[in-house]
Amino acid sequence: MFKVLSYSFMPCPNFLKPRASFKVQKDAIGTRTLLNVQKDAIVCGTRTKVARNPNMERLPNNYLFPEIEARQLEHEKKYPDAQVISLGIGDTTEPIPDVITKTMSDYALSLSTLEGYSGYGAEQGNKALRLAIAQKLYPDLAVKDTEVFVSDGSQCDISRIQLLLGSKVTVAVQDPSFPAYIDSSVIIGQASDLQPTTGKYQNIEYMKCVPQNNFFPDLSNASRTDVIFFCSPNNPTGHAASREQLEQLVEFARENGSIIVYDTAYAAYITDKSPRSIYEIPGAREVAIEVSSFSKSAGFTGVRLGWTVVPEELLYSDGFPVVHDYNRIMCTCFNGASNIAQAGGLECLSTEGVRALCSKVDYYKENAQILLDTFSSLGLKAYGGVNAPYVWVHFPGRRSWDVFSEILQKTDIITVPGCGFGPGGEEFIRVGAFGHRETILEASTRLKSLFL
């Protein structure tokens, strides 16, 4: 059946090289881990004449989260008996409510029946799901189902949005921010070179978000860019922008003719009256794309489901609707989110699904509160944790990789060094609130013993 005709070939003597090793090197901006790729490149055999994409060369390091994972593996290898607790990568840990998994399970089984089978779905997503997202997650905000594009998650959507926008647009990000905005910008060719002295890319506008400015950038000092990536509730700082702040942001975008790419992956975690969608702000429909996800509200980090809203009113400078081009991208570069995941998504938005998910979100929020209390009791300034499942802890005067390493070494807890999110994250550590309660409590105990 899978007959592979045998043939003889001459293997190259240096056939296999082990995976590149991770070396910690200090550079001008602090301790970074570099994937030492040049040394470990395969040297035998014929090279092609295809030049490496120079944009890829502009990414000096691994993507942040695989880097964290590598550190964890290294630590576990070194200390095989250690009970490592991961509060690093924001990975959900609690099971998905069975009302949702049962729907996915039933749907999967139905695919083996004549009546239930379906093949290609619409690239933009299942109609009922698009409608449910529009009506239930954007009630009274006039979002149409035709403006909702279901996807396999925000990380993919961010890259597709970059593909849409092209290499010539200028981009602003919060500093610190979720690394995919910057990395995807570099890959698509918007960002130019990394400046070693500042740790910033030449063509990216970094909008500092620090305690002093209440984690909202001073827009009067910000240069115009075509695109502004804005995440609220924020990863990593945990800050949810207020209505007033978002009104300023929308006004800023309108004055500058910019497009906001607004990431609301953590909207479900909002506790207070902070807006859950940029479209709550008048005028936002003409300046903003909104990206969101089922990952952190439904535990769908592995199932893969998200969506992007592109309002009809959002127009390029020549009047062409952005939504038409985004639709073309989705039809050409994507083939729809998994139908099983979409069935799950629809169930997530049912009455019972919403109820069940609320309690999961509350569980993580309680974790966050425990962590907040822990750090406060230690006299450390901890931000976030109220509207987001992240606690952003300040270690004034210290390098974040050093703090990361110390915490790991002494308590076997993985966190994320703030500078992984940009230069504005230096001196901070991000602690994730995803984990089983016992784990969070154990982590708190260890942290207390370390810092007291």
Next chain:
Amino acid sequence: MSLMNQLLTSISSSSSALLGQDHLFLTRPKNVVLPSKKSGLCKCIAAPSTEKTAYKTKVSRNENMGKLQAGYLFPEIARRRAAHMLKYPDAQVISLGIGDTTEPIPEVIASAMAKRSNSLATIEGYSGYGAEQGEKLLRAKVASTFYANLGIEEDDVFISDGAKSDISRLQVLFGSDVTMAVQDPSYPAYVDSGVIMGQTGRYQNNVGYAHIEYMKCTPENGFFPDLSAVSRTDVIFFCSPNNPTGSAASRDQLSQLVQFAKDNGTIIIYDSAYALYMSDDTPKSIFEIPGAKEVAIEISSFSKYAGFTGVRLGWTVIPKELQFSDGFPVAKDFNRIVCTCFNGASNIAQAGGLACLSPAGLEGMQEVIGFYKENTRIIVETFQSLGFNVYGGKNAPYVWVHFPGQSSWDVFGEILEKTHVVTTPGSGFGPGGEGFIRVSAFGHRANVLEACRRFKELYK
């Protein structure tokens, strides 16, 4: 109050029609002839007129998007089909256009996915983020099932949500400065993704996009390009068995291709999505050709084997030996792309993939493939009996029918109008497809037989 709490209160007052989502989502109309799964949601139109007073941003439209000629091909076909169904609401439309699978997924595979779904509700079974490159077991199984004895290992395999997404990620990897060659005709995603990335110039009618090297594949050259007439490009997209022509390149031809790539320092992106449809001993993987590991990437998919067109699962193989001109391994950059621009295929789909590659799964897939191959045989026979020159159909689920001297969109339109059968016009696959119609063999047997009956009526 959290968003979810807000949802709760708003849902309780919403109409009950909305809460019956189960039936909205799961029910399919029960006609023998199935209505469109894509109900014309894509509005592939030129720039609409906007009011003078409409607010515009100051962001320039990506000029690459402006180069694209109308919509992507298959939503266009779907749109035409939907329009036709509106025009003739009583017509029993049969779709042999978009290559969409119609037969159920083998039970052993669907059960595995059901099982994985249920396990996500348990503490022991729950998993969050998976490795972006795919689950280890699945990567290993793909390597051992499809690439045994070819020196392809687990970590050369990158699991994805399908070939279409992989093609774009490969384009992002290579960047805007590479030059590309495609077969002509070819699966539209290669060209369109290249245009979007900025690798091409403008489109010229009947010629194609500037800067793309179109390698004509016609009956005259046995659907294999005359490589002596092909200019060097950085990348060559090559699909075998071919969509749309159905032609499978021989060992000899592939050896020529690999040699050509070696001589030119070119990278072949080899699309083997239909490999298991082969009826003979033609190579199923480019890596069967000595030396290919230094010049080729292979992409493939579970879509047409397991009916996973909606489930979404595929893979890309990048050998360790494949290097850029500076010696940097291509796989390392692809890994970086996969970690940054992607977050793994759905874990449930991957569980399905693993079941696909179990003995029972393989058997199940062979049955499904066999079914579609029988469909193909019926279609080939039909057109041959009508005196047409028919190509493909032996090694792929596509039949490539020649209508010399005619515009393929016209033939498409006539067939649709007179028989209510949707096909795909050859020119949708490139200038080299003009004068041909692609008939896909995915369909319930009754529909395929009925379609063939109607073809016989029309062309007798």
